[in-house]
Amino acid sequence: MKTLHEYADMVEARLDALLPEMADGAYEMGGMPWLLANSMHYSLMAGGKRLRPAMLLAAVEMLGGDAGEALDFACAVEMIHTYSLIHDDLPGMDDDTLRRGRPTNHVVFGVGPAILAGDGLLNFAFETMLRAASAHPQRAAANLAAICEIAHGSGVTGMIAGQAMDLHCERADGGDAGALDYIQRGKTACMFAYPLRAAARLADADAAQLTALSDYGMAFGLLFQATDDLLDVTGSADAMGKTLGKDAASGKLTCVSALGIDGTRARIEREHRAAVDALSIFGARAAFFVQLVDDMVERTH
């Protein structure tokens, strides 16, 4: 297995090949127009950590599968994650003007093109996975199952469900612990759990391995969100690389607003343990994934 950084580099290179920049004004019949290609490229190549796709590739290799064959599926996960950020940042949603230290997509390209860049990345994610699946007809069933997992995670009972509930609670100025759980599972954890489930499908994992990765991904996502919520209140802007306290100011339902700081720390401890426990069937092979959650908890100390 490789390091997180090495998996991220694989993803970075492949994304750049799948979606090259175009000259201003360029288009040809049957191809993309520059405005769409470049607005998609701007957000996709904005220096994300590629955490979700890297974890998918690592899981495939941990299970003895081929990371190269899984690469387009991993890239699709990153496209979906990126589209969700572009749409989240829009006026009418979070209305953010900065993301990863750069102006958000709609600030640079306008609201209309940003909506289309998001739509385009979601559709292109499926195009990319479907093309990869079609290239290996002898693997059709496993590839189809992997695409299903990712579609489910990003879908109307997964990521989009969480976002819709988040929007509702923000407008209603609150929500209970049940709503918090629903939002964070949907919005954040599904896009870790389901790509890992896809990895299991791609690597022909057995049912126990599939469940273990799924449980780890869900716990990882909840831990990720709880850590983020905690550091939004207790962290320093420098270390986080973004404006802090924004969630509280906008009345967003977070772990801290629903559970308090101590409750959030307890949740972090609980999800950390759940994540590590889920990996037990893999033994020492899961060191990569244990390290990820250990590092995350370390940041909150």
Added chain:
Amino acid sequence: MKTLHEYADMVEARLDALLPEMADGAYEMGGMPWLLANSMHYSLMAGGKRLRPAMLLAAVEMLGGDAGEALDFACAVEMIHTYSLIHDDLPGMDDDTLRRGRPTNHVVFGVGPAILAGDGLLNFAFETMLRAASAHPQRAAANLAAICEIAHGSGVTGMIAGQAMDLHCERADGGDAGALDYIQRGKTACMFAYPLRAAARLADADAAQLTALSDYGMAFGLLFQATDDLLDVTGSADAMGKTLGKDAASGKLTCVSALGIDGTRARIEREHRAAVDALSIFGARAAFFVQLVDDMVERTH
């Protein structure tokens, strides 16, 4: 083969089953939240003519395939069409407040939920097709090929490409005949041509039949758009069921603005002939599809 109305009824009933309305405030872990389900439902069940999915089903039956097995693919096409309308109507895009005589999605549910309703319908379209494909593993290759066709038609070199170019030309206050062609092929014709290509895949059509349906769909789409552009200028608001003259007022690039009224009439005649010619290999079996283009041209007389 059935009538257009009968195919539309099949689609209507299946869409309603795939996406039922929910009680206000309802949600459960792993399911959709009411806000998302109901905003998707509002636009999906808004009384569209179901032309694209009906044509897909008719093509499958013309080729000897099973319309019942193709139904979820047809419904997915309608979901994609509907999402594109929701996003098109948003502020930052066309900023429309009325669609099919009812307030547009963002007017009823707000901009944020409307963005998510569109995202949700696009993702749900893929979820629906993938679930249908997974249910018939022995048809995996044909089903996968059909999903690929639809993804291509709705994608970044298809529908979304046309929309992005349209947005650019509107802002640049114009565009040439090449841009017009690019926009109308992408934005309108691809969502007729590619669903018909999907029908060919689902019915195991041969290469000549695939090309014939594809050519017909492209000509149909260009004819559809040219007719719409012409009637926006020469038609009556009553007959069209919408505000007329809006395209000209917003500086949109249309057949009439680029080619003039006579040029548009010539285009209508040309695409009508191309559509009918493409169907020749099907002989009398293609009566359904010939009738569709004949009726369309009839409206411009």
